Every structure is written in C-alpha cells, then in structure tokens.
Amino acid sequence: xxxxxxxxxxxxxxxxxxxxxxxxxxxxxxxxxxxxxxxxxxxxxxxxxxxxxxxxxxxxxxxxxxxxxxxxxxxxxxxxxxxxxxxxxxxxxxxxxxxxxxxxxxxxxxxxxxxxxxxxxxxxxxxxxxxxxxxxxxxxxxxxxxxxxxxxxxxxx
Amino acid sequence: xxxxxxxxxxxxxxxxxxxxxxxxxxxxxxxxxxxxxxxxxxxxxxxxxxxxxxxxxxxxxxxxxxxxxxxxxxxxxxxxxxxxxxxxxxxxxxxxxxxxxxxxxxxxxxxxxxxxxxxxxxxxxxxxxxxxxxxxxxxxxxxxxxxxxxxxxxxxxxxxxxxxxxxxxxxxxxxxxxxxxxxxxxxxxxxxxxxxxxxxxxxxxxxxxxxxxxxxxxxxxxxxxxxxxxxxxxxxxxxxxxxxxxxxxxxxxxxxxxxxxxxxxxxxxxxxxxxxxxxxxxxxxxxxxxxxxxxxxxxxxxxxxxxxxxxxxxxxxxxxxxxxxxxxxxxxxxxxxxxxxxxxxxxxxxxxxxxxxxxxxxxxxxxxxxxxxxxxxxxxxxxxxxxx
Amino acid sequence: xxxxxxxxxxxxxxxxxxxxxxxxxxxxxxxxxxxxxxxxxxxxxxxxxxxxxxxxxxxxxxxxxxxxxxxxxxxxxxxxxxxxxxxxxxxxxxxxxxxxxxxxxxxxxxxxxxxxxxxxxxxxxxxxxxxxxxxxxxxxxxxxxxxxxxxxxxxxxxxxxxxxxxxxxxx
Numbered sequence: 001x002x003x004x005x006x007x008x009x010x011x012x013x014x015x016x017x018x019x020x021x022x023x024x025x026x027x028x029x030x031x032x033x034x035x036x037x038x039x040x041x042x043x044x045x046x047x048x049x050x051x052x053x054x055x056x057x058x059x060x061x062x063x064x065x066x067x068x069x070x071x072x073x074x075x076x077x078x079x080x081x082x083x084x085x086x087x088x089x090x091x092x093x094x095x096x097x098x099x100x101x102x103x104x105x106x107x108x109x110x111x112x113x114x115x116x117x118x119x120x121x122x123x124x125x126x127x128x129x130x131x132x133x134x135x136x137x138x139x140x141x142x143x144x145x146x147x148x149x150x151x152x153x154x155x156x157x
Numbered sequence: 158x159x160x161x162x163x164x165x166x167x168x169x170x171x172x173x174x175x176x177x178x179x180x181x182x183x184x185x186x187x188x189x190x191x192x193x194x195x196x197x198x199x200x201x202x203x204x205x206x207x208x209x210x211x212x213x214x215x216x217x218x219x220x221x222x223x224x225x226x227x228x229x230x231x232x233x234x235x236x237x238x239x240x241x242x243x244x245x246x247x248x249x250x251x252x253x254x255x256x257x258x259x260x261x262x263x264x265x266x267x268x269x270x271x272x273x274x275x276x277x278x279x280x281x282x283x284x285x286x287x288x289x290x291x292x293x294x295x296x297x298x299x300x301x302x303x304x305x306x307x308x309x310x311x312x313x314x315x316x317x318x319x320x321x322x323x324x325x326x327x328x329x330x331x332x333x334x335x336x337x338x339x340x341x342x343x344x345x346x347x348x349x350x351x352x353x354x355x356x357x358x359x360x361x362x363x364x365x366x367x368x369x370x371x372x373x374x375x376x377x378x379x380x381x382x383x384x385x386x387x388x389x390x391x392x393x394x395x396x397x398x399x400x401x402x403x404x405x406x407x408x409x410x411x412x413x414x415x416x417x418x419x420x421x422x423x424x425x426x427x428x429x430x431x432x433x434x435x436x437x438x439x440x441x442x443x444x445x446x447x448x449x450x451x452x453x454x455x456x457x458x459x460x461x462x463x464x465x466x467x468x469x470x471x472x473x474x475x476x477x478x479x480x481x482x483x484x485x486x487x488x489x490x491x492x493x494x495x496x497x498x499x500x501x502x503x504x505x506x507x508x509x510x511x512x513x514x515x516x517x518x519x520x521x522x523x524x525x526x527x528x529x530x531x532x533x534x535x536x537x538x539x540x541x542x543x544x545x
Numbered sequence: 546x547x548x549x550x551x552x553x554x555x556x557x558x559x560x561x562x563x564x565x566x567x568x569x570x571x572x573x574x575x576x577x578x579x580x581x582x583x584x585x586x587x588x589x590x591x592x593x594x595x596x597x598x599x600x601x602x603x604x605x606x607x608x609x610x611x612x613x614x615x616x617x618x619x620x621x622x623x624x625x626x627x628x629x630x631x632x633x634x635x636x637x638x639x640x641x642x643x644x645x646x647x648x649x650x651x652x653x654x655x656x657x658x659x660x661x662x663x664x665x666x667x668x669x670x671x672x673x674x675x676x677x678x679x680x681x682x683x684x685x686x687x688x689x690x691x692x693x694x695x696x697x698x699x700x701x702x703x704x705x706x707x708x709x710x711x712x713x714x715x716x
Contacts, residue, residue: 009583013591017295018581019287022278023218024566025574028181029559035572062187064228067194067201145572173558179571180559188557196554218576280652291584293616294676296708298649303661306644314689338556359645403622407663407674411642
C-alpha cells in the first residue's frame with residue numbers, strides 16, 4: 001500500500017513537533033586566536049606548517065596532513081582573490097531576497113586557505129573570478145570576535 | 158581466530174574530561190589521536206584507515222558531525238567511517254576498528270571517539286528528550302532520567318536491592334577516579350553523601366549520576382605482523398560483540414539487560430571464554446549511573462542475576478579484589494562525554510594489561526580484560542575482550 | 546620517532562568555566578536551529594490515535610507468535626512479518642515500574658513531582674507496557690504490581706493523542 005503524490009506531510013495523519021535547543025560554541029584554541037586578532041587588530045592570521053610548507057586560513061591547531069601541532073602564526077594580510085562566487089536570490093526558507101547577495105569563496109593571498117564571505121561595493125555583473133578583493137571591517141568598537149566583524153570583501157582599487 | 162588477521166591495540170590517548178573545554182570537537186579529536194600515535198611511535202602516514210564514533214549530533218550542535226571531525230581524527234584523504242549507537246558508541250567504535258583490520262583490508266586503523274556536550278543549552282538534557290517517540294513518550298514531557306529511574310527501580314524491586322548497596326558503586330568509582338589524571342569528578346564520598354544528595358527522579362539521586370562532559374579518546378589498532386614491529390607489548394583484541402534490542406522499551410522487563418548478555422556471549426565465544434568470572438581479570442562495564450555497573454556486571458555474566466550488589470559489598474570489585482570493576486573510576490568519576498567515555502574504558506583496559514595504569518594499576522598481573530558500553534533506549538550493548 | 550611512555554604524556558585539554566563564557570572571557574558563537582517536524586504517524590499508530598479519540602485502546606495481533614501488542618505495529622518485529630489483526634484491550638493495567646521525577650526536561654526543578662509509570666495493559670500480552678503518569682495518590686504509597694485505571698479526557702476534548710488519557714489512578 002503506498003500513498004501517491006503527497007508533497008505536504010500535513011495531508012496525511014501526522015504528529016507535529018519541534019526540536020528546540022540553543023547552542024553556544026567555543027571557538028577552540030586556534031579559533032580563539034584567529035578571532036581575537038580580527039577583533040583587536042583587524043588582522044587576518046594564518047597558521048603555518050613548516051614541514052608541509054602550508055599556511056592554513058582559517059588557522060588550525062594541527063596540520064591535517066602530517067598531524068603535527070602548529071604553533072607558527074603568520075599575518076597573511078587582508079587581501080585575496082575571488083576563487084568562485086554565487087549570487088543568492090532567495091533566503092534560507094526559499095523567499096525572495098529584496099536585493100540579491102553575492103557570496104564568494106575568497107582565497108587569501110600567500111596561503112592555502114580562504115574564507116567564505118559576502119562581496120560588497122560591487123555590482124554582480126562586475127564580479128570576476130580572479131578579481132582582487134580586500135576585507136572591509138567594522139570599526140573596532142563594533143567588533144565582537146565573529147566572522148561578521150568583516151562586513152564584506154570589496155574590490156581593491 | 159575470527160577474521161583474516163589478528164588485531165592488536167598498540168597505542169592509546171585521552172584528553173581531560175571536563176564540563177566545558179575550550180577546544181572544538183576537532184581539536185579534542187586531534188589531541189587524543191596525537192597522543193595515541195605518539196604512544197605507539199607512529200606518524201599519521203602509517204595510518205591506513207580511521208573509525209570514528211560520536212553520539213548525537215545534537216550535543217555538539219553540528220549536524221553530520223562525523224564529517225566535521227575528520228581532519229582532527231587524522232582522516233584527511235583516508236577511508237573514514239563513523240559509527241553511532243548512543244552510549245554504546247565508544248566500545249562499538251573499537252569493534253568497528255577491529256573489522257577494518259581483521260578483514261584484511263587495512264593493516265592499521267586509528268579509532269577516535271569524541272563528544273562535546275557543552276554547546277547544548279541550557280543543558281544537554283534538552284537534546285536527550287528528542288530520542289523518545291514523539292507520539293507515545295514525548296507528550297508526557299519525558300526526560301532521560303525518567304527512563305533510567307524506571308529501570309533502576311525495577312531492578313531494585315525484582316532483586317530486593319536497597320539504595321545503600323547501589324550507592325557503594327558511586328563511592329568506589331569516584332574514589333578510584335582520584336587516581337585518574339583526566340578525571341572530572343574524582344572525590345572521596347560516603348554512602349550517606351549519596352543518600353542525602355538531591356532527589357532528581359526517585360530512586361535516582363544526584364550522586365547516582367555521571368556528569369555531562371567534553372572529551373575525546375583514541376586507540377591505534379594494527380594487524381599482527383605490523384603490531385609486533387611497533388611494540389613488544391601488543392594487547393590483542395580477542396573478542397568483539399554487539400547486540401540491540403527492540404525500541405519498544407515499555408514492552409520489555411527492564412530488570413535485566415538481555416542485549417548485554419547477547420553481546421557478551423558473542424565476544425566470549427570468539428575469545429574462547431567459558432567461565433567469565435574466573436577468566437576475566439579486570440572489567441570496565443558502562444556506569445552512567447551507579448546501578449548500571451551492577452546491572453551490566455550481571456548482563457556480562459560476571460555474576461548471577463541479583464548477585465552484583467553482594468559482590469560490591471564484599472569488596473570483590475575493588476582494585477585489589479578478585480574481580481576489579483571500573484578501576485579507572487568509570488563514568489561516575491572520570492566523566493561522561495558519551496562516546497569518548499566508552500573508548501576511555503578500552504584505553505584503561507589497554508593500560509591495565511600492560512601494567513601502565515600507574516596508581517590505578519590492578520595488582521596480580523592481569524592478562525584478560527573486558528570493556529562494555531551501553532546505549533539508546535535501554536537497548537544496546539557493545540563488548541570488547543582484550544588479552545595480553 | 547620515539548615512543549612516549551604514558552607517564553611522560555602531558556594530558557591535553559584546556560578547561561573553561563561557565564563564568565568565563567557568561568562574562569565573555571572566551572569568545573563564543575550562539576545559534577538556535579529552527580527545526581520543526583511533521584511526522585507521519587504511520588499505518589499502525591494512525592489507527593491507535595483514532596481509537597484513543599474514541600476512548601479506546603487498540604492493539605495489533607500476530608498469529609505466529611500469538612502476541613497482542615501495544616503500541617500496535619504494522620509488522621511483528623520478532624517474527625518480521627506483517628501483523629494479522631486488531632483487537633481492543635482494557636484501560637486497566639498493572640504497574641510494571643515507576644519513578645518520581647523532581648526535575649523537568651530542561652533540568653529545571655519541579656514544584657510538584659510527577660509520578661512516572663510503565664503500566665502493563667490488561668488484555669494485551671504480558672509485559673506490554675506503555676509509559677504514562679499517575680495521579681490521585683501520594684507518591685510514597687505507589688507499589689509495584691498495583692492495579693490502575695485510565696482517567697480519560699471528556700470526549701469533546703480528545704484529539705487523538707496519548708494524552709487523551711490524562712493519567713492513571715489507583716483502581
């Protein structure tokens with residue numbers, strides 16, 4: 001016995017519910033250092049693995065490849081290149097956004113890593129893969145130690 | 158021998174167990190895994206596969222957290238599998254690691270178990286409520302402590318056991334935990350302390366229960382040829398067993414864990430053990446609540462049904478007794494980061510059999526040990542038998 | 546690579562206190578997932594819930610093992626075949642086990658304790674219990690094996706839920 005062509009589970013006998021919980025995440029040993037640096041000094045830092053010659057952004061406590069503990073932190077600057085991007089027209093629930101938002105994966109110069117963030121001060125048509133961008137931060141007093149302390153990345157003039 | 162190759166544990170690692178750790182789950186996995194590798198003298202490139210275990214995603218608050226933990230578990234670009242059976246995960250992950258090597262597919266396997274319960278607000282108990290059936294159980298406002306207290310009460314009723322007898326387990330384990338460097342709640346308490354502690358859900362009182370914790374554990378497994386090159390002192394996994402019972406927990410008599418017996422028999426058969434109380438030198442049964450240690454001792458056939466409280470009263474289960482139980486301090490003393498707690502017990506048996514347990518060392522040169530974990534809705538048992 | 550002996554190992558882990566988090570000494574990120582669910586009640590439970598609305602408790606039967614099962618199910622999990630029929634069971638029962646809860650689901654303290662029971666229903670196979678609560682009795686007087694009876698909501702208040710039975714009381 002099968003029920004055909006049901007797309008709304010409320011059409012058949014059902015039991016509703018929700019799973020409500022709040023979460024507070026600590027940022028970790030590496031994460032704490034990364035975000036404190038952004039909060040206090042407005043700088044993006046990476047972690048370097050001497051053995052593998054890799055600079056990780058976001059930085060981490062250990063090298064995933066050789067499994068050594070990382071304790072060399074480097075200031076990698078706030079500039080990067082657009083590695084890929086997308087233009088979002090709808091929100092999480094499928095509703096249309098007032099204005100489309102550009103999300104990009106930005107490779108930070110001189111590192112093997114990158115950050116996902118918004119692009120701003122640029123029209124969607126003007127975005128190109130390979131474009132040079134830099135982080136535009138909130139003023140120091142408004143920063144909380146969060147990825148949103150960076151408002152967005154904007155084209156380097 | 159079952160399987161294509163004999164499997165040994167060659168290294169073990171553990172983080173501190175605490176209510177709140179600064180490390181992310183990944184970082185804790187790394188710390189435990191690195192310690193295990195260092196103790197075996199191995200590098201990550203020597204590891205061919207990774208078996209990882211963690212209990213509900215709802216604690217860490219990261220859906221599909223197995224994927225999130227991969228690089229901290231040393232699984233970057235390696236065959237990786239996550240197993241999950243609630244509280245049974247910790248020992249079952251070791252069983253799963255055993256398959257990886259015993260099957261002949263891999264010569265080495267890094268086994269990691271992790272749990273970060275602290276992100277869940279206001280308390281991890283909130284996440285536990287969602288394990289219950291939404292139609293039959295949740296509408297009553299069911300909490301996890303209800304189900305434990307119902308089982309504890311049934312066990313006490315069927316065998317005529319008193320709270321004072323059960324409290325002895327909490328006293329023993331918390332005292333044992335004072336000698337464990339990672340322990341969260343090692344303490345010198347008395348039976349009166351337990352009986353005077355806050356009533357949570359009668360007959361369960363506060364000092365009957367293990368804490369919620371963050372922590373990680375890891376072991377390194379190797380096939381016989383490789384193990385003998387790594388160490389002069391491998392600890393062989395001679396038996397594994399696991400079993401699950403029906404979800405209809407209200408249709409079962411909770412006084413005895415049939416599923417633990419089932420898992421134990423599977424492991425004993427593999428290991429050629431015919432008389433468990435005589436042949437097991439040290440055991441780490443799962444003890445999220447004090448009565449559970451007794452419940453599981455019986456399910457593991459280490460004594461007759463209803464006899465476990467008497468053995469505890471007589472001191473048989475102390476470190477210097479005839480059958481030391483939970484010399485580590487168990488979950489009650491060391492802590493309960495769900496999956497990591499089970500694997501912590503496997504680490505303890507590893508160290509006990511190698512004579513490396515320091516102040517916790519059980520005397521008499523133990524050669525055969527057992528660790529067991531339990532999980533889900535009073536449903537699941539996983540067992541591992543290890544020998545030197 | 547030298548092997549580290551267990552005694553030489555430094556035990557890793559940096560503890561933080563909840564005060565550190567509250568006072569912002571450690572950076573944190575908060576999140577609340579908005580997870581809502583609509584579970585289909587399925588073949589067996591749909592009937593069970595409809596019958597509860599009628600003030601009745603229904604079970605399913607398996608001809609192979611002979612069990613009369615509550616909660617009812619579409620398949621017998623022991624014989625692994627479809628169940629064969631339906632039959633009503635009584636709303637009286639025996640206490641299989643009980644406990645008394647002084648804490649709520651979020652670990653908060655309750656003013657009035659809740660008496661939690663697993664009751665084996667009369668007319669079903671032995672040990673076929675359901676989880677419920679008990680009232681109209683002092684919690685210290687509850688006994689294993691006590692006979693109890695369901696107290697139902699009035700018909701117009703029933704919605705087809707396990708809580709259409711308000712609680713069980715001593716018979």
